[in-house]
Amino acid sequence: xxxxxxxxxxxxxxxxxxxxxxxxxxxxxxxxVAGEKEARWDLAHLERVKESVHDIRTxxxxxxxxxxxxxxxxxxxxNPSFSVIAVLxxxxxxxxxxxxxxxxxxxxxKPLPYPEPDRLVMLWEKQLSDNSLGTVAPANFYxxxxxxxxxxxxxxLDPYPDFILNGYGEPQRLAGAAVSADFFSLLGVRMAxxxxxxxxxxxxxxxxxVVLSYLTWQRHFDGRADIIGKQLNLNNTGYLVVGVLPRDFxxxxxxxxxxxxxxxxxxxxxxxxSPPEAWQRGTHPLxxxxxxxxxxxxxxxxxxxxxxxxxxxxLYPGADKGRGIAAIPLKQHVVANVRPALFALLTAVGLVLxxxxxxxxxxxxxxxAARQREMSxxxxxxASGSRLARQLCTESMLLVMLGGLLGLLFTIVAVPAIVRxxxxxxxxxxxxxxxxxxxxxxxxxxxxxxIAFGLVPLFQTRRVDTSASLKNGGRGVLTGHSxxxxxxIVGQVAIALVLLVGAGLTAKSFWRLxxxxxxxxxxxxxxxxxxxxxxxxxxxxxxxxxxLRFSARTPGTRAEHLRRAVGCLHCLSTVERRR
Amino acid sequence: xxxxxxxxxxxxxxxxxLKALALExxxxxxxxxxxxxxTNGTFEVKAGSLFPALHRMEEAGWLTSSWGESETNRRAKFxxxxxxxxxxxxxxxxxxERISLAMAxxxxxx
Numbered sequence: 001x002x003x004x005x006x007x008x009x010x011x012x013x014x015x016x017x018x019x020x021x022x023x024x025x026x027x028x029x030x031x032x033v034a035g036e037k038e039a040r041w042d043l044a045h046l047e048r049v050k051e052s053v054h055d056i057r058t059x060x061x062x063x064x065x066x067x068x069x070x071x072x073x074x075x076x077x078x079n080p081s082f083s084v085i086a087v088l089x090x091x092x093x094x095x096x097x098x099x100x101x102x103x104x105x106x107x108x109x110k111p112l113p114y115p116e117p118d119r120l121v122m123l124w125e126k127q128l129s130d131n132s133l134g135t136v137a138p139a140n141f142y143x144x145x146x147x148x149x150x151x152x153x154x155x156x157l158d159p160y161p162d163f164i165l166n167g168y169g170e171p172q173r174l175a176g177a178a179v180s181a182d183f184f185s186l187l188g189v190r191m192a193x194x195x196x197x198x199x200x201x202x203x204x205x206x207x208x209x210v211v212l213s214y215l216t217w218q219r220h221f222d223g224r225a226d227i228i229g230k231q232l233n234l235n236n237t238g239y240l241v242v243g244v245l246p247r248d249f250x251x252x253x254x255x256x257x258x259x260x261x262x263x264x265x266x267x268x269x270x271x272x273x274s275p276p277e278a279w280q281r282g283t284h285p286l287x288x289x290x291x292x293x294x295x296x297x298x299x300x301x302x303x304x305x306x307x308x309x310x311x312x313x314x315l316y317p318g319a320d321k322g323r324g325i326a327a328i329p330l331k332q333h334v335v336a337n338v339r340p341a342l343f344a345l346l347t348a349v350g351l352v353l354x355x356x357x358x359x360x361x362x363x364x365x366x367x368x369a370a371r372q373r374e375m376s377x378x379x380x381x382x383a384s385g386s387r388l389a390r391q392l393c394t395e396s397m398l399l400v401m402l403g404g405l406l407g408l409l410f411t412i413v414a415v416p417a418i419v420r421x422x423x424x425x426x427x428x429x430x431x432x433x434x435x436x437x438x439x440x441x442x443x444x445x446x447x448x449x450x451i452a453f454g455l456v457p458l459f460q461t462r463r464v465d466t467s468a469s470l471k472n473g474g475r476g477v478l479t480g481h482s483x484x485x486x487x488x489i490v491g492q493v494a495i496a497l498v499l500l501v502g503a504g505l506t507a508k509s510f511w512r513l514x515x516x517x518x519x520x521x522x523x524x525x526x527x528x529x530x531x532x533x534x535x536x537x538x539x540x541x542x543x544x545x546x547x548l549r550f551s552a553r554t555p556g557t558r559a560e561h562l563r564r565a566v567g568c569l570h571c572l573s574t575v576e577r578r579r
Numbered sequence: 580x581x582x583x584x585x586x587x588x589x590x591x592x593x594x595x596x597l598k599a600l601a602l603e604x605x606x607x608x609x610x611x612x613x614x615x616x617x618t619n620g621t622f623e624v625k626a627g628s629l630f631p632a633l634h635r636m637e638e639a640g641w642l643t644s645s646w647g648e649s650e651t652n653r654r655a656k657f658x659x660x661x662x663x664x665x666x667x668x669x670x671x672x673x674x675x676e677r678i679s680l681a682m683a684x685x686x687x688x689x
Contacts, residue, residue, distance in 0.1 A: 003638065003639070003640040004638065004639075004640075007637075007638040021656070022630075022634075024654070024656075025607065025630075025655075025656040026626070026630065028606070028649070028653055028654055028655045028656070029606075029607045029608050029626060029630075029655075031653060032606070032608040032649060032651070032653065032655070033608060045626075045627075048627060049626045049627050049630055049631075052627055052628075052630070052631045053630050053631050053634050055631070056631045056632075056634060056635040056638075057634065057635075057638065058638050
């Protein structure tokens, strides 16, 4: 191995010297032979011996490659319109694929941004009658945590609390989440500043502490480090700031979870009341996260959960009858419903690349006809078929490398723009970026594209009848290859048709979806979410009427409209419940 | 004479060269001469196959070369076996013996 490397080094960097020695060696051989026999040596023969020595040297193929590359560049430069069209076509095809893959990579392939993400699962209450999943009742969460053995940690998240921040300029409404004390340590998140919740703070009366999201910290508190230990006025209650989350922390999830909130501004302890017997089993507000113990698989965990669920069904026939527990890997939960769509898109751009390849294959065929004389000449001069094939492949690779590079540039420019226009409920959109895996993908795709269209002209050059095409002055006897051309065109049209039909059907489905009647008129109807700090409505009888009177102060609306609106909201929630 | 010369079988050239060099270092002409001698003129190794083989085997580490004086006082490149080369010779020889035995018995079978 080391000898090989050494030989390679010599053959490449000491080429002059190696060749000189070979000359000398052969000269002395010739002299010796001449002394002995009446051998006749002509120069051509000697050259052939030299050539054959060159060919067996380590790195000979590299030498040939360099030659071919130089030649290929000359050929491309001589025919700029062809080169530009081919490279641009490829750049579009490869760029589209790379961009799409970047999205797929960020959303589906990258591991979740937590340590050992494969062990993270979400637990759901499952209606055994229809297998629908739902969030979890506090008492159930408590029982699961106490009675299962498969999980290193289990934590719950209540996504509903809202906070009005007072005392920092205009009052701000902040979206809060209440979590078990070990929620962040379960995910493996370390605070950028300050500390995590303590377990003693996860109790009623002790829980007036708050952890800020990085964004909130920057936006409302100018990123000042002395925020830790400050009291904030939230909902007219004093909260102590204990920590700030790191900038890159995000709770990955589907946006439909947690009432479509796409971020939480601040976090407080969940502080479920003790004793646990007092916890509710009838309302189901919690999202439950868990981390599997090392070495425990999903099957084992599910068996463990089934056991607990059976137990609870027996103990609480009122609330838990017909309820199972479902464990779903966090990643699967997050991306499950975008996976088919993304793969469909990836397939579509893949087909576009195929069309591009077929196009370039066709161009190459045309060019191959024009270059037939050149090829025949080279074949007549002793180039073997494989040598010619290699030359053509090198040229194709050159094209595809240029195309790939351009495509990659295109992607790097386009990805931020794409991310901005992605649907808002695409999970993990913030993780979409060009990385090593994307580069690898681009290389592989380019390689395959290069092979795909690089092979096309080979089928044709094989059939070159040297003398005939030389005699014909290169006007070429193009036998049979119109077949290939027709096949390429047929393929292109077929793929284009597939794409067109696919796009048409998708558009039609979308159109139909827009036409679906929700059972009420959606025009001029507003929906609004409203949350009032606890205690604000003390003494009010909370009902639709109160809502109306309260809302009627909103300028520009009329109570009548609002009544209609509330009516619709009511029917909406009924629709949802029926589903 | 010429009709009695045989085409070299695939893979025999390496073995012949290794064998020829087993005794003493030789230059290219010497190697071809030695092979012709020991095979009673059955194999004449031409430059076109000899030199590529020599360079290939040198790059593989079986041979090393150095410049020296030939018997007619000319500068010539001498090849000698290396240790891996000797190992290769033994392995090749064994393989070849097996093949020739097998071929002989196959031809003798009736």
